[in-house]
Amino acid sequence: MKHPIYMDYQATTPVDPRVLDAMLPWFVEKFGNPASRSHAYGWEADEAVTTARKQVASSIGADPREIVFTSGATESDNLAIWGVAQFYRDKGNHIITPTTEHKAVLDTCRHLESDGFEVTYLPVGTNGLIDLDTLEAAITPKTTLVSVMAVNNEVGVIQPIEAIGRLCRSKKVLFHCDAAQGVGKIPIDVNAMNIDLLSISAHKIYGPKGIGALYVRRQPRVRIKPFMHGGGHERGMRSGTLPTPLLVGLGEACRLAQEEMASETPRLLALRDRLRDGIMGQLTHVALNGDPVQRVAGNLNISFSYVEGESLMMAIKEVAVSSGSACTSASLEPSYVLRAMGVDEELAHTSIRFGLGRFTTAEEVEHVIGIVVGAVNKLRGMSPLWEMVQEGVDLSTLKWASH
Amino acid sequence: MAYNEKVLDHYENPRNVGSLDKGDAQVGTGMVGAPACGDVMKLQIRVNEDGIIDDAKFKTFGCGSAIAASSLVTEWVKGKSIDEALTIKNKDIADELALPPVKIHCSVLAEDAIKSAVADYRSKQKGA
Numbered sequence: 001m002k003h004p005i006y007m008d009y010q011a012t013t014p015v016d017p018r019v020l021d022a023m024l025p026w027f028v029e030k031f032g033n034p035a036s037r038s039h040a041y042g043w044e045a046d047e048a049v050t051t052a053r054k055q056v057a058s059s060i061g062a063d064p065r066e067i068v069f070t071s072g073a074t075e076s077d078n079l080a081i082w083g084v085a086q087f088y089r090d091k092g093n094h095i096i097t098p099t100t101e102h103k104a105v106l107d108t109c110r111h112l113e114s115d116g117f118e119v120t121y122l123p124v125g126t127n128g129l130i131d132l133d134t135l136e137a138a139i140t141p142k143t144t145l146v147s148v149m150a151v152n153n154e155v156g157v158i159q160p161i162e163a164i165g166r167l168c169r170s171k172k173v174l175f176h177c178d179a180a181q182g183v184g185k186i187p188i189d190v191n192a193m194n195i196d197l198l199s200i201s202a203h204k205i206y207g208p209k210g211i212g213a214l215y216v217r218r219q220p221r222v223r224i225k226p227f228m229h230g231g232g233h234e235r236g237m238r239s240g241t242l243p244t245p246l247l248v249g250l251g252e253a254c255r256l257a258q259e260e261m262a263s264e265t266p267r268l269l270a271l272r273d274r275l276r277d278g279i280m281g282q283l284t285h286v287a288l289n290g291d292p293v294q295r296v297a298g299n300l301n302i303s304f305s306y307v308e309g310e311s312l313m314m315a316i317k318e319v320a321v322s323s324g325s326a327c328t329s330a331s332l333e334p335s336y337v338l339r340a341m342g343v344d345e346e347l348a349h350t351s352i353r354f355g356l357g358r359f360t361t362a363e364e365v366e367h368v369i370g371i372v373v374g375a376v377n378k379l380r381g382m383s384p385l386w387e388m389v390q391e392g393v394d395l396s397t398l399k400w401a402s403h
Numbered sequence: 404m405a406y407n408e409k410v411l412d413h414y415e416n417p418r419n420v421g422s423l424d425k426g427d428a429q430v431g432t433g434m435v436g437a438p439a440c441g442d443v444m445k446l447q448i449r450v451n452e453d454g455i456i457d458d459a460k461f462k463t464f465g466c467g468s469a470i471a472a473s474s475l476v477t478e479w480v481k482g483k484s485i486d487e488a489l490t491i492k493n494k495d496i497a498d499e500l501a502l503p504p505v506k507i508h509c510s511v512l513a514e515d516a517i518k519s520a521v522a523d524y525r526s527k528q529k530g531a
Contacts, residue, residue, distance in 0.1 A: 310466040346438040384445035384462040400437030
């Protein structure tokens with residue numbers, strides 16, 4: 001076993017060696033610019049780009065001409081939301097998005113608000129899912145775009161994408177889906193789900209960092225205003241020389257994830273459920289965050305009452321995980337996603353996200369169960385809150401001096 | 404974030420974890436912080452007949468720095484008179500543990516815990 005054991009697959013994933021093998025020739029031998037039309041170096045690079053574009057498109061049921069390569073899901077989110085908002089500005093100025101979206105979506109919306117747009121931030125239920133009636137009620141004649149993620153990066157819940165797509169289509173509102181955590185992990189079909197724009201990231205699916213894609217529907221045609229100006233690459237939507245090795249990596253990563261989804265999903269589910277049962281079966285006062293059923297296979301987000309998240313992370317430093325604790329971020333606020341789900345601030349501080357992935361083994365899961373249970377017991381042994389709870393004190397009745 | 408060695412040492416081998424009898428008139432109990440802020444420190448001191456702190460225990464809910472600061476404080480107050488204990492300032496704690504700016508509140512909390520424990524002891528003595 002490698003140490004620390006990597007269980008942060010929602011943060012990023014290692015490049016699959018098969019993906020790396022596919023990429024390597026495109027750095028040194030086959031270095032041509034795919035936009036060079038006048039010689040063989042360019043032609044072979046262009047062929048590789050064509051293949052990659054097909055691979056990406058087929059993983060979401062799209063046409064290759066609907067794929068725009070970008071630097072990653074953050075750029076794709078920016079391009080989709082800002083691009084649609086600006087292009088359809090004369091038609092309306094209203095955007096709808098849940099409060100639990102990734103910052104790449106939320107911050108783009110905030111930026112648009114300062115530019116005269118109106119944004120409705122949809123609440124989510126305690127399970128992390130949006131309510132369709134609330135969404136429908138929020139749509140106005142001025143609404144041009146609804147942006148809802150496929151899979152939440154923190155709690156792993158899967159939003160009802162198909163139903164959202166149907167609703168948006170019936171209301172003639174464009175639907176953007178940030179699927180950075182969804183592509184290659186859950187079945188996605190842009191046509192069956194009525195998705196108009198969709199963000200893809202390579203490094204979440206065992207591809208390289210620094211590459212992603214935006215799906216932009218052709219029929220009925222969706223228009224976006226570009227912000228990267230230059231040589232008119234990607235049909236004018238995103239200028240800049242295409243990084244052939246990265247594209248080959250993204251394409252191969254999409255192909256592998258798609259091919260292996262049917263066997264990988266049940267394997268991950270079994271590991272995830274074993275981790276959950278191993279931890280929750282041996283500890284009391286632990287809670288699963290996010291819907292127990294509508295969630296991606298590789299995510300387990302748990303709150304441990306009466307221990308603090310960062311000290312728990314220190315205690316389980318042999319396991320690489322993320323915490324919802326304020327102390328792990330610069331903002332000093334606990335996870336806004338958990339807070340939006342109505343999780344108490346105290347519990348948000350004590351949440352740990354376990355992210356399982358392609359290279360997670362059963363042996364690692366067993367090891368992590370032991371480490372986590374031992375650490376929580378140790379920290380509770382030195383927690384004044386745990387002591388009071390054992391004495392029967394109801395902590396919610398106590399007045400705390402804030403500082 | 405990478406932790407200072409002293410913080411790690413106190414975190415991994417905390418000194419004086421535990422509880423003293425809070426009903427004992429010689430014991431002062433200080434509880435500071437709030438769960439919502441991510442840290443709560445309980446510091447207890449036992450003062451002997453000569454006015455010297457002869458035992459100290461802590462329990463802390465908080466980050467590694469908060470645990471280290473409370474562990475350090477239990478070491479420092481032992482053997483001191485209560486007036487001497489009150490001279491321990493957050494800056495001393497922060498300097499000893501080389502706390503980064505974002506963790507200074509842990510040292511402030513530890514200083515407050517000493518004051519709170521002493522105040523509790525004094526109020527008990529007055530009442531006795």
